Amino acid sequence: MYIDFHTHGKLAKKLPFSTDYTDWLFDQARRAGLDALCLTEHFNTLQFDEIYGYLERISEKEGDSLVLENGLRIFPGMETDIAEGGHILSVGTVGEILELNRRLEPYKEKGSFLPFHDLMKLFSEYHVIVGGAHPFREGGHIPELPKEELSSLEFLDLNGKDVALNREETERKTFALAQQLGIPVVGGSDTHQALQYGCIRTWLEGEPAAIGQLRQEIVRNRHHIQVAEQAAEQVQNATLLKRTLKAVHELGGNYVSVLLNRAVVM
Numbered sequence: 334m335y336i337d338f339h340t341h342g343k344l345a346k347k348l349p350f351s352t353d354y355t356d357w358l359f360d361q362a363r364r365a366g367l368d369a370l371c372l373t374e375h376f377n378t379l380q381f382d383e384i385y386g387y388l389e390r391i392s393e394k395e396g397d398s399l400v401l402e403n404g405l406r407i408f409p410g411m412e413t414d415i416a417e418g419g420h421i422l423s424v425g426t427v428g429e430i431l432e433l434n435r436r437l438e439p440y441k442e443k444g445s446f447l448p449f450h451d452l453m454k455l456f457s458e459y460h461v462i463v464g465g466a467h468p469f470r471e472g473g474h475i476p477e478l479p480k481e482e483l484s485s486l487e488f489l490d491l492n493g494k495d496v497a498l499n500r501e502e503t504e505r506k507t508f509a510l511a512q513q514l515g516i517p518v519v520g521g522s523d524t525h526q527a528l529q530y531g532c533i534r535t536w537l538e539g540e541p542a543a544i545g546q547l548r549q550e551i552v553r554n555r556h557h558i559q560v561a562e563q564a565a566e567q568v569q570n571a572t573l574l575k576r577t578l579k580a581v582h583e584l585g586g587n588y589v590s591v592l593l594n595r596a597v598v599m
Contacts, residue, residue: 334368334369334536334537334539334540334541335366335367335368335369335534335535335536335537335559336367336368336369336370336371336534336535336537337362337367337369337370337371337520337521337522337524337530337533337534337535338370338371338373338422338424338464338488338490338519338520338521338535339371339373339412339422339466339490339492339493339521339522339523340362340370340371340372340373340521340522340523340524340530341372341373341374341375341412341523341524341525342355342358342359342372342374342384343355343374343378343379343384343525344525344526344575344578344579344588345525345575345579346374346375346377346378346379347378347379348379348579348582348588349379349380350379350380350383350384350387351589352387353589353593354589354592354593355384355387357527357592357593358526358527359401359403359405359407360403361527361530362405362527362530363403363404363405365527365530365531366531366534367405367530367531367534368404368405368406368540369398369405369406369407369408370405370406370407370408371407371408371410371422371424371521372384372388372407372408372409372410373410373411373412373422373423373424373466373521374410374411374412375411375412376411376412376413376414376434376437376441377414377441377442381411381434382431382434382435385409385427385430385431388407388409388427389427392407395542396541396542396543396544396546397409397425397426397542397543397544398541398542398543399427406542408424408544408547409424409425409426409427409429409430410422410423410424410425410430411423411430411433411434412466413437413446413447413452414443414446415446415447415448415449415452415475416446416447416448416449417448417449417474417475417477417478418472418473418474419449419465419466419468419470419472419473419474419475420465420466420467420473421449421452421453421456421463421464421465421466421486422463422464422465422466422490422521423456423461423462423463423464424461424462424544424547425459425460425461425462425544426460426544429459429460429461430461432459433455433456433459433461436455437455449475449478449482450482453482453485457485460544460545461544462487462488462544462547462548462551463485463486463487464486464487464488464489464490464519465483465486465488465489465490466490466492466521466523467490467492467494467495467523468489468490468506468507468510469495469502469503469506469507469510470492470494470495476506476510480513480514483514484514484515484516486514486516487516487517487548487551487552488511488516488517488518488519488551489507489510489511489514489516489517489518489519490507490518490519490520490521490523491503491504491507491508491518491519491520491521491533491558492521492522492523492533493520493521493522493523493524493529493532493533493560493564493567493568494522494523494529494568496532496533496560496564497532497564497565497567497568497569498565498568500560500564517551517552517554517556518558519535519551519556519558520533520534520535520558520559520560521533522534524571525571525575526571526574526575526578527571528567528570528571528574529567529568529571531561531567532560532561532563532564532567532568533558533559533560533561533564534558534559535556535557535558535559536556536557536558536559537550537556538550538553538555538556578591578592
């Protein structure tokens with residue numbers, strides 16, 4: 334099974350949620366060769382709960398995952414900022430992710446983010462899988478945190494955006510930190526746009542449908558990460574697409590209708 338551990342369902346967190354845009358994303362994910370993905374939407378994105386409400390309506394529940402009509406399996410998740418600088422990924426059931434998001438409501442503005450230690454304490458109350466997102470990206474400070482605190486992470490994200498910029502350095506640093514912590518590395522595209530799907534993906538031996546099964550697959554460490562030869566071009570083109578569509582929105586246009594060339598529902 335090919336899975337992407339770090340994805341988004343919206344173009345940007347401050348833009349309105351569009352069912353048509355999200356449908357397009359998930360259709361393209363399947364076309365890009367993905368069997369599953371972790372939907373790690375930003376915890377402070379607009380309409381966070383509406384995204385999952387919509388997914389529950391259009392999917393079939395299998396285990397802890399949501400399976401769309403096209404066969405794509407979605408594991409609910411979230412990407413949360415920490416006070417020290419950096420992002421933490423969590424993957425769990427719809428109910429747990431929505432409850433966690435509600436509990437994080439007081440900490441969604443910059444300057445109010447929870448410290449890593451406090452966030453991990455909150456996550457420990459749930460059965461979510463927790464990992465460090467793009468640990469060496471500029472502005473983040475995850476590697477500088479005490480190792481005894483970082484040991485509570487269950488994986489590190491080898492991020493498609495960072496790999497596209499400097500694959501050798503990103504892989505060297507990420508795997509070295511993971512080895513120090515004794516945790517595995519998985520691949521996540523970090524895409525907000527369909528062009529980025531497949532720039533990096535993770536192959537799993539099994540086909541988990543439950544969070545416990547997904548955790549087992551990661552812990553067994555029999556998975557392997559594939560980086561596309563054209564990853565740099567994919568990320569570059571996706572960045573250009575995002576910038577263009579956001580400009581359409583800022584000028585008062587409907588970026589979804591421009592992208593899909595048809596009338597859409599927001």
